[in-house]
Amino acid sequence: MAELRKIISDAERVTNNETIIEQHSQDLTYHSPYPPEVVVYPKDKNEVHQVITFAYQHNVPIVPFGVGSSVEGHVIPIHGGISLDMTLMDKIVDIRPQEFSVKVQPGVTREQLNRKLKSYGLFFPVDPGANASIGGMVATNASGTNAVRYGTMNNQVLGLEVVLADGSLMKTGGISAKSSAGYHLTNLFIGSEGTLGVFTEIILKLYGIPEKTVSAKAVFSTVEQASETAVNIISAGLSIGRIELVDEHTITAVNAYRDTNFAEKPTLFLEFSGMEHWIEKDVALGKSLIEDFDCIDFVFESDPLKRTELWEARHQAVFAIQAKYPGQKPMSTDVCVPISVLPEAIENARKTISDNGIEGAIFGHVGDGNYHVVFMVDPQSQEEIERAEKINHDIVRFAIKNGGTCTGEHGIGIGKIDYLQEEQGSAYHLMKVIKHAIDSKNILNPGKIFN
Amino acid sequence: MAELRKIISDAERVTNNETIIEQHSQDLTYHSPYPPEVVVYPKDKNEVHQVITFAYQHNVPIVPFGVGSSVEGHVIPIHGGISLDMTLMDKIVDIRPQEFSVKVQPGVTREQLNRKLKSYGLFFPVDPGANASIGGMVATNASGTNAVRYGTMNNQVLGLEVVLADGSLMKTGGISAKSSAGYHLTNLFIGSEGTLGVFTEIILKLYGIPEKTVSAKAVFSTVEQASETAVNIISAGLSIGRIELVDEHTITAVNAYRDTNFAEKPTLFLEFSGMEHWIEKDVALGKSLIEDFDCIDFVFESDPLKRTELWEARHQAVFAIQAKYPGQKPMSTDVCVPISVLPEAIENARKTISDNGIEGAIFGHVGDGNYHVVFMVDPQSQEEIERAEKINHDIVRFAIKNGGTCTGEHGIGIGKIDYLQEEQGSAYHLMKVIKHAIDSKNILNPGKIFN
Numbered sequence: 018m019a020e021l022r023k024i025i026s027d028a029e030r031v032t033n034n035e036t037i038i039e040q041h042s043q044d045l046t047y048h049s050p051y052p053p054e055v056v057v058y059p060k061d062k063n064e065v066h067q068v069i070t071f072a073y074q075h076n077v078p079i080v081p082f083g084v085g086s087s088v089e090g091h092v093i094p095i096h097g098g099i100s101l102d103m104t105l106m107d108k109i110v111d112i113r114p115q116e117f118s119v120k121v122q123p124g125v126t127r128e129q130l131n132r133k134l135k136s137y138g139l140f141f142p143v144d145p146g147a148n149a150s151i152g153g154m155v156a157t158n159a160s161g162t163n164a165v166r167y168g169t170m171n172n173q174v175l176g177l178e179v180v181l182a183d184g185s186l187m188k189t190g191g192i193s194a195k196s197s198a199g200y201h202l203t204n205l206f207i208g209s210e211g212t213l214g215v216f217t218e219i220i221l222k223l224y225g226i227p228e229k230t231v232s233a234k235a236v237f238s239t240v241e242q243a244s245e246t247a248v249n250i251i252s253a254g255l256s257i258g259r260i261e262l263v264d265e266h267t268i269t270a271v272n273a274y275r276d277t278n279f280a281e282k283p284t285l286f287l288e289f290s291g292m293e294h295w296i297e298k299d300v301a302l303g304k305s306l307i308e309d310f311d312c313i314d315f316v317f318e319s320d321p322l323k324r325t326e327l328w329e330a331r332h333q334a335v336f337a338i339q340a341k342y343p344g345q346k347p348m349s350t351d352v353c354v355p356i357s358v359l360p361e362a363i364e365n366a367r368k369t370i371s372d373n374g375i376e377g378a379i380f381g382h383v384g385d386g387n388y389h390v391v392f393m394v395d396p397q398s399q400e401e402i403e404r405a406e407k408i409n410h411d412i413v414r415f416a417i418k419n420g421g422t423c424t425g426e427h428g429i430g431i432g433k434i435d436y437l438q439e440e441q442g443s444a445y446h447l448m449k450v451i452k453h454a455i456d457s458k459n460i461l462n463p464g465k466i467f468n
Numbered sequence: 469m470a471e472l473r474k475i476i477s478d479a480e481r482v483t484n485n486e487t488i489i490e491q492h493s494q495d496l497t498y499h500s501p502y503p504p505e506v507v508v509y510p511k512d513k514n515e516v517h518q519v520i521t522f523a524y525q526h527n528v529p530i531v532p533f534g535v536g537s538s539v540e541g542h543v544i545p546i547h548g549g550i551s552l553d554m555t556l557m558d559k560i561v562d563i564r565p566q567e568f569s570v571k572v573q574p575g576v577t578r579e580q581l582n583r584k585l586k587s588y589g590l591f592f593p594v595d596p597g598a599n600a601s602i603g604g605m606v607a608t609n610a611s612g613t614n615a616v617r618y619g620t621m622n623n624q625v626l627g628l629e630v631v632l633a634d635g636s637l638m639k640t641g642g643i644s645a646k647s648s649a650g651y652h653l654t655n656l657f658i659g660s661e662g663t664l665g666v667f668t669e670i671i672l673k674l675y676g677i678p679e680k681t682v683s684a685k686a687v688f689s690t691v692e693q694a695s696e697t698a699v700n701i702i703s704a705g706l707s708i709g710r711i712e713l714v715d716e717h718t719i720t721a722v723n724a725y726r727d728t729n730f731a732e733k734p735t736l737f738l739e740f741s742g743m744e745h746w747i748e749k750d751v752a753l754g755k756s757l758i759e760d761f762d763c764i765d766f767v768f769e770s771d772p773l774k775r776t777e778l779w780e781a782r783h784q785a786v787f788a789i790q791a792k793y794p795g796q797k798p799m800s801t802d803v804c805v806p807i808s809v810l811p812e813a814i815e816n817a818r819k820t821i822s823d824n825g826i827e828g829a830i831f832g833h834v835g836d837g838n839y840h841v842v843f844m845v846d847p848q849s850q851e852e853i854e855r856a857e858k859i860n861h862d863i864v865r866f867a868i869k870n871g872g873t874c875t876g877e878h879g880i881g882i883g884k885i886d887y888l889q890e891e892q893g894s895a896y897h898l899m900k901v902i903k904h905a906i907d908s909k910n911i912l913n914p915g916k917i918f919n
Contacts, residue, residue, distance in 0.1 A: 115699055115808045116837075138703075158648040169646050171655070172623050187894040193804040194836035195620050196873040197609040197659050199880055199888050199917055200899045204622065204655030208648050225705045248566055252589075254676045254743055291746075292705055292753075298745045353644040357566045385645035386567075422647040429650055437650050443638045447906070448651045454905035455898070466650055 018055050020075075021099075024067040030058040030105070041082055041092070041100035047346045047394040047402060048090035048431060053080065053100035060105050062178065062186060062217035069215060070184030072099060078463050081211040083150030084126065087157055088349055089430025091210050095464045101215060103152050109133050110218065117223045118175055118192055123152025123216045139223045142167040145426065152216045157428040158208030162259040165251065165384025166290075167224065169426065171207050178218035179206055182456040192220060205451070210428050211462035213455050227290035230258065231300055232324035233317035235285045235307045240264055241360035243283045246310040247383040248356055253306060255299045256291035261331055262383040264363060270378060271330045274337035279330050280314060285383070286331045288324075334378040335391050341376070342393035348405045352416035353387040353425030362415060366390050369411045373404055387425030429466045437466065469506050471526075472550075475518040481509040481556070492533055492543070492551035498797045498845040498853060499541035499882060504531065504551035511556050513629065513637060513668035520666060521635030523550060529914050532662040534601030535577065538608055539800055540881025542661050546915045552666060554603050560584050561669065568674045569626055569643055574603025574667045590674045593618040596877065603667045608879040609659030613710040616702065616835025617741075618675065620877065622658050629669035630657055633907035643671060656902070661879050662913035664906050678741035681709065682751055683775035684768035686736045686758045691715055692811035694734045697761040698834040699807055704757060706750045707742035712782055713834040715814060721829060722781045725788035730781045731765060736834070737782045739775075785829040786842050792827070793844035799856045803867035804838035804876030813866060817841050820862045824855055838876030880917045888917065 021031045032038075033055050043050035059065045072079045078098030085092050094100055107124035114137045121130060128148045131140050143154060145161040153159070155177070160169035167173070176190030189202040206213055237243040240262070247260050262285055269281045285307075289299050300317050307315055318327045325332075339347060354362045363379055370377045370390060381388030390412060394405045413423045413436050423429075423436035438445045449467055452459075472482045483489075484506050494501035510516045523530045529549030536543050545551055558575035565588045572581060579599045582591050594605060596612040604610070606628070611620035618624070627641030640653040657664055688694040691713070698711050713736055720732045736758075740750050751768050758766055769778045776783075790798060805813045814830055821828045821841060832839030841863060845856045864874045864887050874880075874887035889896045900918055903910075 113806070113808070114703075116806045117702075118806075158652070160646060160648075164646060168623065169648075171646075171652060172619065181898075185894060187898060189892075189895050191873060191891075192806050192871045193838075193867075193873050193876070194807065195611060195615060195622075195804055195838060195876050197611075197620075197802075197875045197877050197879045198873045198884075198891055199659070199896065200664075200902060201609070201622060201655045201659055202895050202898060204652045205902075208650070208652055213651075225703055228705060251568075252565075252676055254679060256743075292707075292750065294749045295707075295743065295746045299743065302743075351648075353646055355564070355567045355643050356645065357564070387644075387646060416644075420643045422642060422644050422649045424648045425644070425646050426648050428648045433649075440642075440649055441640075443636060444640050444653050445650065447632075447638060447653060450905050451651060451656075451902060454901050 020071060021055060021057060021068065024071060025057065025059070025064055032056050041102065044085055044087055044090055044092050045347065046088045047348050047396045047405065048093060049396065051093050051095045053094040054097050056100045056102055058102045058105045062180065065180045065215055065217050066184050066186055068099065068101065069180050069182070072460055073183050073458065076458055076460060078460055079215065080462050081152070081156065081215050083124065083153030084148065086147035086149045087153060087430065088427050089432040091157065091428060091430040091465055093431065095431060103150065106217065112137060113192065114139060116192060118220055119223055120218055120220045121151050123150060123219060125151050127151065127154065134223065138226050140226050141221055142224055143170055143173055151219055155207050155216060155219055156210050158426065160426040162261055162382060164382060165260055166258045171204060173222050174203055174207055174219060175222060176220040177203055177206055177216055179214035179216055181214050182458060182461050190220065208428065210430065210465050212452060212466050213461060229293040229296045230288060230290040231296050231317055231319045232327045233287040233289065233300065233303065233315065234327050235287065235312045236280045236282045236314040237310065237312055238282060240283045240363050242310045243285050244360040244383055246307050247285060249306050250303055251384055253302065255303055256289050256295050257287065258290040259288040260384045261286040262381040263331055263334055264367060264379040266367065267334050267378040267380060268330055270337040270376065271333045274340055275333055282313060284330065286328050331380065334380050338376065338378045338391055338393060345393035345395050347391055348394050349427065350390040350409050350412045351424045351427040352412055352421050353385065354416050354419055354421035356386045358419045358421065359383060359386050359388065362419065363388060365415050366412050369408055373408055375408065385425070386421070431465060434466065434468055471522060472506060472508060472519065475522060476508065476510070476515055483507050492553065495536055495538055495541055495543050496798065497539045498799050498847045498856060499544060500847065502544050502546045504545040505548050507551045507553055509553045509556045513631065516631045516666055516668050517635050517637055519550065519552065520631050520633070523911055524634050524909065527909055527911060529911055530666065531913050532603065532607065532666050534575065534604030535599065537598035537600045538604060538881065539878050540883040542608065542879060542881040542916055544882065546882060554601065557668065563588060564643065565590060567643060569671055570674055571669055571671045572602050574601060574670060576602050578602065578605065585674065589677050591677050592672055593675055594621055594624055602670055606658050606667060606670055607661050609877065611877040613712055613833060615833060616711055617709045622655060624673050625654055625658055625670060626673060627671040628654055628657055628667055630665035630667055632665045633909060633912050641671065659879065661881065661916050663903060663917050664912060680744040680747045681739060681741040682747050682768055682770045683778045684738040684740065684751065684754065684766065685778050686738065686763045687731045687733045687765040688761065688763055689733060691734045691814050693761045694736050695811040695834055697758050698736060700757050701754055702835055704753065706754055707740050707746050708738065709741040710739040711835045712737040713832040714782055714785055715818060715830040717818065718785050718829040718831060719781055721788040721827065722784045725791055726784055733764060735781065737779050782831065785831050789827065789829045789842055789844060796844035796846050798842055799845050800878065801841040801860050801863045802875045802878040803863055803872055804836065805867050805870055805872035807837040809870045809872065810834060810837050810839065813870065814839060816866050817863050820859055824859055826859065836876070882916060885917065885919055
C-alpha cells in the first residue's frame with residue numbers, strides 16, 4: 018500500500034477499508050468470496066499504467082472490477098492482490114454521431130451511455146439486463162436480449178486502448194468502421210475476462226434509435242411450439258429486435274410473487290422495431306405466423322409504459338425466484354445450443370432441476386439458442402453448492418453433446434474452466450499459449466478462464 | 469516432391485507443371501511474381517495435416533491458395549515452398565436452415581454457395597466482387613458492397629477447423645449462434661492471411677433472402693453532397709443493403725468504355741432490401757432525403773435485369789480503366805476513413821492521382837468510409853511501380869492522419885507491411901508475439917503481414 022500510495026497519493030483511492038474490501042471480494046452469485054489485499058481506484062490511463070507496472074515488477078495479481086455484475090466469479094481475487102476498480106474512469110470521451118461511434122472510458126455504464134446518446138437519436142444496443150460497465154461488458158463478451166438483432170459485444174467494438182501485463186499501453190482498431198489491418202486484436206481482448214489486459218478506452222459502434230417499437234406476447238401450449246414459432250418469425254425477415262421465451266413454471270412463480278394471473282404456459286415475449294411504416298404489417302404478419310402454431314393468446318402494445326407491463330413476467334422471472342429464498346445467492350446456467358435443439362434442451366433442463374428438487378426460472382434468448390436456468394443456493398451449504406454444480410454439469414453436458422457451448426454470454430470465470438477444456442479441446446491449449454505469450458507472469462486476473 | 473508424393477500419390481495433385489507453377493506465382497495485381505517449388509492440391513483435412521506436418525519437419529514454407537483473387541500479393545510464395553491449392557476441397561458439408569448456418573470446405577466459392585442456398589431461401593451476404601473462395605474471404609477478412617448492412621467476414625464466421633503450423637488439427641467456435649467460451653480464436657484467424665493456420669472447414673452464418681430488393685441511383689453536383697446524403701440515409705434507419713459512391717471522372721471513363729451517356733457527376737448507387745411492404749415507402753423517404761441535398765437525378769428500379777443495368781456504371785468502373793491499358797496490371801488502394809472525412813479523402817485522392825498524371829477509377833463503400841482508387845501499372849516498369857507506390861503512400865498517409873486505416877478489406881499481404889507498423893504501433897508488436905507463439909518456425913505464408 019505504501020508503494021501504491023506513491024503512485025496515487027489520494028488515500029481514499031488506495032484502500033483496505035473493510036467494507037470496500039468485502040465489496041470487492043465477491044460477485045452477485047454463490048461463488049465463494051476471497052478478499053483482495055487492496056482496492057485501487059485509478060482516475061486515468063497513466064495511473065493504470067503505473068499500478069500495473071508496479072504489480073508486474075512485484076508479481077502482484079491485478080483483478081479489474083467494474084460494477085461487479087458478472088456471474089462467474091470473474092471479479093473475485095482468488096489469489097489476492099489488487100482489485101482495480103475502474104468506476105472512476107467513467108467519462109464519455111467522444112461522441113461521433115456522423116460515424117455512429119463513441120469513445121468511452123471503461124467505467125461508463127450502459128444506462129449512463131444511453132442516457133447521454135438519446136439526444137443524438139442514437140443508442141448502444143447490447144443489453145445484458147444489469148446496468149453493467151462497458152469495460153465489464155467488453156471483458157465478458159456480454160450480449161442479452163438484443164443480440165438476435167444486433168449481435169454480441171464481439172460485433173460492437175471498433176477499438177480498444179489496453180494496458181498490458183507489463184504496464185505498457187497499446188491501442189487496437191480505431192475509429193474507422195472496418196479494417197483488415199493485421200490480426201483482430203480487438204476481438205482477442207473482447208471476452209478475455211481481464212486475463213490479457215486492462216481497458217482504458219473503448220470505441221463502440223452506435224445505432225439509430227428505431228422510429229417505432231412495439232412489444233408483443235404470445236402464449237403457447239408447449240415450449241416446442243413457442244421455439245418453432247420463434248425460428249419462423251426470424252426466418253420471415255420481420256423487424257424483430259428481441260424475442261424471449263419463458264417457460265410455464267417460471268410464469269407460475271411470477272404469478273405467486275406478484276399476485277398476477279398470467280397464463281401459466283410457455284410464453285414468447287417479442288419486440289418489433291424499425292421504421293413506423295414497417296411495424297404495423299410486421300406485427301400482423303408475426304401474428305399470423307404465431308397463429309399457425311396454435312398460439313393460445315397474442316397481445317401487442319406500442320405505448321412505452323404498457324410495453325413494459327407486457328414484458329413484466331419476463332423481467333420478474335429472476336426476482337420471483339430470488340424473493341422466495343432470502344439470504345441465498347443465485348446461480349445461473351448459461352448454455353447456448355443450436356436453435357433446433359432448444360425445445361429439447363429446455364425440457365431436459367426443467368426435468369434436471371425438478372429431479373433435484375429445485376425451483377428455478379428458465380428463460381431463453383430463443384433467437385440465438387442461449388437460455389438460463391436460475392435458481393437459489395445457500396452459499397454456506399456445501400451440499401447445496403454441490404447439487405447446484407451437478408445441475409449445471411448435466412445441463413452443460415447436454416449442450417456440449419448437442420453441438421452447443423457451456424457459456425453463451427456469461428463467460429468462463431472460475432465456474433466453467435473444466436467445461437471450457439472439454440468443449441474447446443486443442444483450442445483450449447492454444448488459448449493458454451496466447452495467455453502465456455501476452456502475460457507470462459500470469460498477474461492479470463489469475464485463475465480465471467485457466468487454472 | 470518425392471516425399472510429398474508419398475503423402476498424395478496422385479501425380480496431378482503434387483505438381484511442378486510449368487503452367488500451374490506460373491499460375492500460383494502471382495495474383496491479379498502489379499505485385500512481382502515468385503514461383504512456388506511445388507503446387508499441392510489436398511482433397512481432405514487429413515492430407516492437409518500430412519502436408520503441413522511434412523513442411524513443419526523440413527522448414528518448408530506453406531502458402532495457401534484459393535482462387536487467387538486477393539490483391540496484396542497474399543498468394544505469392546515470395547520464399548518459395550509449397551503453394552497449397554485448396555480448390556479441390558469444395559464441398560458444402562452441412563446446411564442447417566433452421567440455425568441459419570452452413571459448414572463448408574475452404575475451396576467453396578461465394579457464388580457456388582449462394583446458388584446452393586437459394587432453394588432454402590437463404591444467402592451468404594459478404595460480396596467482395598470477385599467470385600472468391602470462402603477460405604480466402606476468411607483469410608483476408610473480406611467485405612465489399614454489402615458490409616453496410618451485414619458487416620465483414622469478421623462478423624460472419626461461427627467456427628473454424630484449422631491445421632496449425634505443426635500439422636495439428638484444431639477447432640474453434642462451433643454451430644451455436646454465440647459463445648463466450650474463452651478467447652475468440654475464430655476472430656484471431658479471420659484476417660490472418662494464411663500466417664497462423666490453414667482452414668479445412670468453415671462454419672458461416674446465413675441470412676434469409678430479402679423479400680424485395682430495389683435498386684436506385686442518385687446523381688449529385690459534388691462528392692461532398694453525395695457522401696452527406698449517404699450518411700443521412702443510413703441514419704434514417706431505412707432498409708439500405710448497399711450504398712456506393714462513384715466519382716465523376718470514373719463515370720466519364722465508363723461512358724468512353726461502354727459508349728454510354730451517364731451523367732458525368734458524382735453518383736450514389738443504392739440498394740434497398742427487406743419486406744415488400746417496407747420498401748416502397750423507404751424508397752420514397754430515401755428520395756426525399758436525397759432531394760434535400762440537391763440531387764440532380766434520381767431513378768429506382770425493382771426488376772432484376774433493369775436493376776443490374778442501373779448499377780452498370782458501378783460494375784464497369786474497374787473494367788473501364790483496365791480496358792484502356794492492355795498488358796498492364798491493376799493496383800487498388802484500400803484505405804478506410806471515418807465517414808465524415810470521406811468527401812475530403814476522395815477529393816484528396818483524385819488530386820493525388822491527377823498530379824501524378826494517372827487515370828484511375830475511384831469508388832467508395834460510402835456506408836463505411838472504405839474507398840478504392842484503381843489504376844493500371846506496367847509491372848515491368850520500375851518507374852511506374854514506384855509512382856504507384858508513391859500514390860498509395862500519399863493516400864494511406866492521409867487516411868492514417870485522419871484516424872483511418874491503410875486497409876479496409878484487402879488486407880496487408882506484402883503491399884502494406886510498413887503501413888501496418890505505422891498505423892498499429894505497439895499492437896503490431898503484439899501481433900508478432902502472437903505469430904511467433906503460434907508459428908515459431910515461420911513456415912505459414914512467411915513474409916506476409918510481417919517482414
